[in-house]
Amino acid sequence: MSEWRRGPIGPEADRWATRRTCKSVLVVVHTVTSGQRLLDAIGVLENDLRVQVFFTQGPDEFGSGVPEFLSGLGAARMPWDQATSTTFDLAIAASHGGVHRLRAPLIVMPHGAGHGKLVSRRAGRAAGARLVYGLDAQRLVHDGALVPAALVLAHRDDRRELARSCPEALAVASVVGDPCHDRLRASLDRRPFYKMALGVGDGRKLVVVASTWGPRSLLGSRPDLWPRLLSELPEDEFQVVTLLHPNAWHGHGEFQVRSWLADCLRRGLSLVPPEADWRAVLAAADWVIGDHGSVTTYAAVTGAPVLLGGFPGSEVNPDSAQALLGAVAPRVSGRGSLRRQLLRAADGFTPERYRAVVERITSEPGRFDRNLQRLIYRLLRLRRPTAVPGPRPVPPPFLMSRAGGAR
Incomplete structure (x- = not known):
């Protein structure tokens, strides 16, 4: 043609x-x-x-x-x-x-x-x-x-x-x-800018909760995690932002997702709409809590501590970056203070912990x-352009407003 x-x-x-x-x-x-x-x-x-x-x-x-x-x-x-x-x-x-x-x-x-x-x-x-x-x-x-x-x-x-x-x-x-992987790496220098876009340029710590889709996802298996985080993390120290897989949004509808999380939204939870670039949110995170989905695996690239709220190993290729993350990331316990669990995960943490995960991504x-x-x-069958492209930083993130839609 x-x-x-x-x-x-x-x-x-x-x-x-x-x-x-x-x-x-x-x-x-x-x-x-x-x-x-x-x-x-x-x-x-x-x-x-x-x-x-x-x-x-x-x-x-x-x-x-x-x-x-x-x-x-x-x-x-x-x-x-x-x-x-x-x-x-x-x-x-x-x-x-x-x-x-x-x-x-x-x-x-x-x-x-x-x-x-x-x-x-x-x-x-x-x-x-x-x-x-x-x-x-x-x-x-x-x-x-x-x-x-x-x-x-x-x-x-x-x-x-x-x-x-x-x-x-x-x-x-x-x-x-x-x-x-490449665009996340290129975006890490913009971390302060992304944090300001997410409303945490005031020194508070950003906790990103990432869920894939399906009954064994974080949202499907541990919906109690969100109200616990909002109850146990002081609002003047932490901001909780949620990334949901687009299949969850489009499979159930925006109305239903917001309805399920209504109390959490009223208590300060922020939602990232599915059309926003989730990589900027990861680049801004101080902690990421996730599951076996790709977003949680990519979080290992950012150098932030990653914790697993759920990880159904039977659904994961044992020779994958996801499986490597499942072997080394700490689990979020249903018992004990979530604040202490986050601080414990950060204590002495270095990105070296996830080096094998990152190296298996690419x-x-x-x-x-x-x-x-x-x-x-x-x-x-075209001659390549002389300019060799390279990875670019991702655009700043945006959140869903309390009334719906983006802001």
């Missing part, structure tokens, strides 16, 4: 097109989480007038927040049926639903901290066996054919699992790195943009 003719408004697109000889790249957004990851990826295409980027929503049961996400981008969009009947020069996705239908060389990348999640094999003699999500043949192969033209890995050690579960994908696997620290740029331009 070097001369694209079917933009989001139909076959008359070339009548109004300003540039008609662009390479076309389709970004497939299945969920808000995958969309946020894909924005980091396509950042390497900025300033290139040879490339036109289109967006579409891929099929996913947690896709309810995607239309608003795409609308906020002001992106050129097309319906899924049109996207799957149009030929593109390249497509990129961070999830798997329906991507075998695309008419383009496809890059598939993880949407979290590496490949830390276990899922069950759906069919066959080994139905029910545990597989590493995103490295398994049931998602990478369709009707006997390998789906992606390139599979992005964050760490070279992921090749071991890929060789076991889908060896035919080894030929297209590229160890590129992790954009969230084996290409600081090089995601450079490596992905090489991969994308090779598949597009």
